[in-house]
Amino acid sequence: MSKIEISLPDYFNSLPEDIRSLKEKIQNIEKNLQPKEPSVYLSRNExxxxxxxxLSTIHNWTKKGILTAFQIGGRIFYKRSNIEAAIQKLEK
Structure with a gap:
């Protein structure tokens, strides 16, 4: 049997490394990509x-800027994610 050698352009030599790099980037994007959850709005009572x-505590916390209120028409709502974010861990 005779041996056939094929000479490829230089950019083909780096192809396996380029593919490996792309795989790593895609895996990183998939790991960090979080599907966007729709915002859940709660009434003052909720x-x-x-x-x-x-309710007066909710009103006071809103006035102090602890909670952020949103209004549509005459109704006041709060984003659930903002409420959860406002709760702080106590440091010992």
Missing amino acids: VAEMLSVD
């Missing part, structure tokens, strides 16, 4: 019930 506090 927030008060969720946190086991009075």
Whole structure:
């Protein structure tokens, strides 16, 4: 049997490394990509019930900027994610 040698352009030599690099980048994107959850809005009463506090406490926390309120028409709502983010871990 005779041996046939094929000479490829230089850019083909780096192809396996390029593919490996692309795989790593895709895996990193997949790992960090979080599907976007739709925003859940809660009424003042729902927030008060969720946190086991009075409506006046929700009002005071909103005035102090602890909670962020959103309004549509005459109704006030709070994003559930903002409420959860406002809860802080106590450091010992």
